[in-house]
Amino acid sequence: MSTVLVGKICWVLLIVGWYVIRYPFERRAKRRRVAATRRGRAETVRMLISLSGLGIIPGIFVATGLPRFASYVPSPFQTGLGMIALIVALVLFRLTHKALGRMWSVSLDIREKHELVTSGIYRHVRHPMYSAFWTMALAQALLLPNLVAGLAGLVGFGTLFFLRIGPEEAMMEETFGEAWRDYRSRTARLIPGIY
Template sequence: MSAALFGKICWVLLVAGWYVIRYPFERRAKRRRVQKTARGRAETVRMLISLSGLGILPGIFVATGFPRFATYSPSPVQTGLGVAAMIAALVLFRLTHKALGRMWSVSLDIREKHELVTSGIYRQVRHPMYTAFWTMALAQALLLPNLVAGLAGLVGFGTLYFLRVGPEEAMMEETFGQAYRDYRARTARLVPGIY
């Protein structure tokens, strides 16, 4: 099996793993009433851009090979690094969902009886879910040997991240006040000790 085909298979497994991890939390979240939301047109656009980069464009490439002009032959080392990033992304997804439990939301929502989660993986990082998505986008870039489809995840998710993290932190500060300011002061945004 070629490194390119193996990388495509691994990308499909990454997306399937992400869905398997997320699905039960999404079902539970629908049962809890949203008390406050920042959803709207801007959030929908951000989510669509991210979905295009992490799902639609790479899915088209895996299914059809389009766009062929941007395809190259990957090295086994590149694919191996992609598999390592894939595993790390799925582990991070699982840890974040487990720590959030009932507080999980796909968007900028404050649920009824919402609590500030500062345990588990959230003890050191405020946004480990975003860390997981950055790692997923990196895995995609390494696993899919196409300059458009492979890099689309970094661009798509990067757009969502940079346009959303500020409003999200403002919403958390407005909801939890000093508790969130203290939490923000002692944690990194994405990577402990770095950022």
């Protein structure tokens, strides 16, 4: 089996793993009422950009090999690093969903009786879901040997992250006030002790 095929199969497993982890939380979230939301046109555009980078563009490459001009032959080492990043991304993703439980939301929503989650992986990082998605985008870049499809996740998710993080943190401060400010002061945004 070629290294290219191994990378493509691993990317598909990453997407399947992501969906299997997320699906039960998504179903449960539909049953809980939203008290406040920051969804709107801008959020829809951000989500579509992220979906394009992490799903549509790499999916086209995996299915068709397009765009061929941007393809290259990967090293087994690169693919191996991609497999490690894949595992780390899925573990982070699962830990994040487990810690959030009933408070999980796909977008900028505050649920009725929403509580500030500071336990589990949230003890160390304020936005471990974003850490998981950054790691997922890194895995994609390493697993898919195509400069367009591989890097699309970093660009697509990066766009969502940098345009969403400010409004999200403002919403959390507005909702939780001093509890949020205290939590923010003792935790990193994405990587403990670094950022």
